Amino acid sequence: MxxxxxxxxxxxxxxxxxxxxxxxxxxxxxxxRGMAEFVMPETFDTTRNYEITFWAKNDTNKAQTKVYEKAIADFEELYPNITVNLRLYTDYGKIYNDVITNISTGTTPNVCITYPDHIATYLTGTNVVVPLDTLMADTEYGLGGSALLFDGPAQDEIVPQFLSEGIIGGTQYALPYMRSTEACYVNKTFVEKLGYTLPDALTWDFIWEVSAAAAEQDADGTYFVNGQKVMIPFIYKSTDNMMIQMLRQQNADYSTEAGEILLFNDTTEAILYDVAAATGKGAFSTFKISSYPANFLNAGQCIFAIDSTAGATWMGTDAPLCDIAEENLVSFETVVMEIPQYDTENPQMISQGPSVCIFNKDDPQEVLASWLFMQFLLTDDVQIGYAQTEGYVPVTTKAQDSDVYQDYLSRAGEDNETYYKTKIEASRLLLDNIDNTFVTPVFSGSASLRDAAGQLIESVTKSIRRKETVDDAYMEKLFADTASLYRLDSAGGVSVSGDGEDLGPLxxxxxxxxxxxxxxxxxxxxxxxxxxxxxxxxxxx
Amino acid sequence: MKKILALLLACVLAFACVGCGGSDEGAADVKSEGVMTYAEYTAAALDTQVVIEAYVQAKQSWWENQATVYAQDKDGAYFLYNMACSEEDYAKLTPGTKIKVTGYKAEWSGEVEIIDATFEIQEGSYIAEALDVTALLGTDELIKHQNEFVSFKGLTIEAITDADGVEHDFLYNWDGSGEDGSDLYFNVSVNGATYQFTVESYLCGAGTEVYEAVKALKVGDKIDAEGFLYWYEGVNPHITKVTAAQ
Missing domain, CATH: 1.10.287 (Helix Hairpins)
Incomplete structure (x- = not known):
């Protein structure tokens, strides 16, 4: 019973x-895994004190840290109830790693310089990153809002291409902070010494041909062009950008907007064979394999150095920043050119540079304080100040069109510091090509895809240097290994909406x-x- | 009685051998089959495969299953950059641990290193004594000791100038753009010349004895220093210890 x-x-x-x-x-x-959705407060409560953290990236450049420090001081003067604590980084990857770690412990910064690719990963947590659309549109505290204590840009004063780069899955999660692209810094003296004339626009064929010519040595191993034992005619700093741009310029596949991986295709293979051929002639290497392009360029050991426009202060005989000993510097004429193209009538180049996002907090007022500071980073003083530190470009037309910035641009070559010619020419290169810039689709996994794109070039270059055979079988294995290493071999990739995403064991x-x-x-x-x-x-x- | 004595002697011999096996101090560096001597490694061309045996002297970093390690045998030193290594194995790489490394010889801005390497832990232990290279600073001889654990005696702290031209005792980052936790840069003079030393934050970060000691240095201080003879466009010692000059 x-x-x-x-x-x-x-x-x-x-x-x-x-x-x-x-x-x-x-x-x-x-x-x-997440927080409550951020709800916009009706007003900003100035009776309370707020302490927010700002994780910022600089290029190991004191001038940039000073811009950040001044921005914070100016902002705190306007908003004495908000204290901004600055934490400096010199590496986007380190910021990314630290953010990931701090998401799990609920200790993310308030405001953070980052890449949209990285934000896509942050978004796998619930309400971790604050959507900006409501904030931006707010008539009082939004872009150009009536309650702001500073003269910030209105939404239509942010360069539309740059603004759109922060849209992920239809929602604005980041604002652009600075923009750059890549430039080819050319030792014109050596190009002409080899019997060539620089064209108006570089082509890949021209680069490969001149680089091969520059790799000619005498029986003693001395290069004819520079009389030295070292010469790497063409060095690329960011091989992920190299692959991405070469594919884009040929209208070849890379990925879909939804995150389908299309990198491993015939055009990619053809690019890799070109890289292999150039490497085999001693005409090409990469930053990861050899070192900074600027070091070789300035020592007269490189002719085409492709690096960010934000690296312009390191390029050229008279560069204000230099890592090599003075006795190793070689005098030559530096020319800043667009990266090589397959179709010079339709140039295409990547848009890159820091963006900024806000992390969600339990206190909406704290988020609003973060948003105010985030907007302050787009004011003219900050934008122009930071843009002058390197070959960056302000992200607002308001700053770009200002008298102060136009005056700065007009004074190229006045000195080798603030008005360093190569730096300002690099900025101009982007200003003249904003309509020719592009970005790759952002989705959870897009950062891995980018790494994989660069790794293909690194792997082929290393293999040729190691006298390995690079043929169809090699390519097949390389594609399979790279897809596996970067977890790109699951069909459809990984979309930001989480469709098909492997969330791991319960x-x-x-x-x-x-x-x-x-x-x-x-x-x-x-x-x-x-x-x-x-x-x-x-x-x- | 003779049998007992013989047994006793045999036991003593066995224990002596085991005792020697615990540390390779003073013993000749005998390489396993297929492993290069340091001389053979030095002679190997760049971009060729190399197989070496060496002893871990210091670990610099681990991230995403890649470890960067200073290793040394009794003839020379090796910088093992981003060697494939699980987090579990990284924990086993304590100073003195013997490892067999297979990778490729490479050079990056003057630093000769082994990249794309794998390793296996072996029996044996050796910790190198710091070699005093003070007299070699500024000479062509110094590069022969690249990556070795070395010492410098009788150094004087000199002012170091930041990007704004302001003099400091030390800098966070090379131009003063960093903050606590960044690499430390400081200048030292000896034998009439000035050299720049670094406390590499991955190797010895904020809170370590050397990091805090360098932050406390003042221009004019006399110090001795130890560290690894790293190279970047010239000698760039990564300092692991500073003490008041003896």
Whole structure:
């Protein structure tokens, strides 16, 4: 009798357990990975004090850290109730790693310089990054808003191409902070010494041809062009950009907007064969394999150095920044040119540079304080000040068109510091080509795809240097290995919406809860079946 | 009695051998089959495969299953850059640990290193004594000791200038653009010449004894220093210890 009671009670208990656990299950699932959605406060509460952290990236450049420090001081003067704590980084990758670590502990910074590719990964947490659309549109505290204590840009004063780069999955998650592209810094003296004339626009054929000519040595191993034992005619700093731009210029596949991986294609293979051929002639190398292009360029050991326009202060005989010994500097004429193109009538180059995002917090007022500071980074003083530190370009037309910035541009070559000619020419290169810039689709996994694109070039270059055979079989294996290494081999890639995303094994707590739920339903069904049988037996009797 | 004595001697011999095996101090550096001597490694061309055996002297960093390590045998030193290494194995790479490394010889801005390497832990232990290279500073001889654990004696701290032309005792980053936790740069003079030393933040970050000691240095202080003879466009010692000059 006792046993029978137990059997009846158990399913009832299970149902009760299920009902009791249900709210916890639901809230647990939500709370474990995210925060409540940010809701815009009606007003900014200036009676309270706020302390926000700003993780900023600089190029190991004191002038840039000074711009950040001045921006913070100026902002705190306007908003004495907001204290901004600056943490400096010199590497986007380190910021990314630290953000990932701090998301799990709920200690993200308030405002952070970052790449949209990285934000796409941050977004896999719930409400981790604050969507900016509502903030931007707010008439009081939004872009150009009436309650702002500074003269910030209106939305239509941010360069549209740059602004659109912060849209992920249809939502604005980042604002541009600075923009740059890549430039080819050319030792014109050596090009002409080799008997060539620089064209108006560089082509890949021209670069490969001149580089091969520059790699000619005498029997003693001395290069004819520079009389030295070292010459790497063509060095590319960022091989991921190199592959991405070469594909784009040929209208070849890379990925879809939704995150389908299309990198491993015939055009990619053809590019890699070109890289292999040039490397085999001693005409090409990369930053990862050899070192900074600027070091070789300035020592007269490189003719075509492709690097960011934000690296312009390191380029050329008279560069204000230089890592090599003075006695190793070689005098030559530096020319800043667009990166080589397949179709010079339709030039295409990457848009890059720091963006800025806001991380969500429990206190909406703190988020609003972060948003105010974020906007302040787009004011003219900050924009122009930072743009002058390197070959960057302000992201607002308001700053670009200002008298101060136009005066700065007009004074190229006045000195080798603020008005360093190569630096200002690099900025001009981007200003003249804003309509020719592009960005790659952003989705969770796009950062890995970018790494993979560069790794293909690095791998082929290393293999040729190591006298390995680079043929169709090699390419097939390289594609498979690279796809596997960067986890790009799952069909469809990974979309930011999470469709098809592998979220890994369930947490133990979830497994236990789901087991309890499953067990409960089994008990209920067993009880119902038993009742049914019992009823039938009674009726049969 | 003779049998007991013989047994006793045999036991003593066995224990002596085991005792020697615990540390390779003073023993000749005998390489395994197929492993290069340091001389053979030095003679190997860049971009060729190399196989070496050496002893971990210091670990610089680990990230995404890649470890950067200073290693040394009794003839010379090796910089193992981004060597494939699990986090679990990284923990095993304590100073003195013997490892067999297979990778490719490379050069980056003057720093000769082994890249794309794998390793296996072997029996044996050796920790190098710091070689005093003070007299070699400024000479062509110094590069022969690249990556070795070295010492410098009788250095005087000199002012170092930031990007704004302001003099400091030390700088965060080469131009003063960093903050606590960044690499430290400081100048020292000896034998009439001035050299720039670095406390590499991945090797010895904020909070380590050397990092805090260098932050406390003042121009004019006399110090001795130890570290690894790293190279970047010239000698760029990565300092791991500073003490008041003896």
């Amino acid at each position: 006792k046993l029978w009671k137990m059997k009846i009670v158990s399913p009832v208990l299970c149902v009760l357990c299920f009902l009791l656990l249900l709210p916890f299950v639901l809230s647990g699932c939500h709370g474990s 947490p133990t707590a979830s497994v236990i809860l789901l087991s309890v739920l499953g067990g409960t339903w089994v008990c209920i069904l067993a009880y119902l079946v038993r009742q049914k049988i019992k009823t039938r037996k009674k009726s049969e009797n």
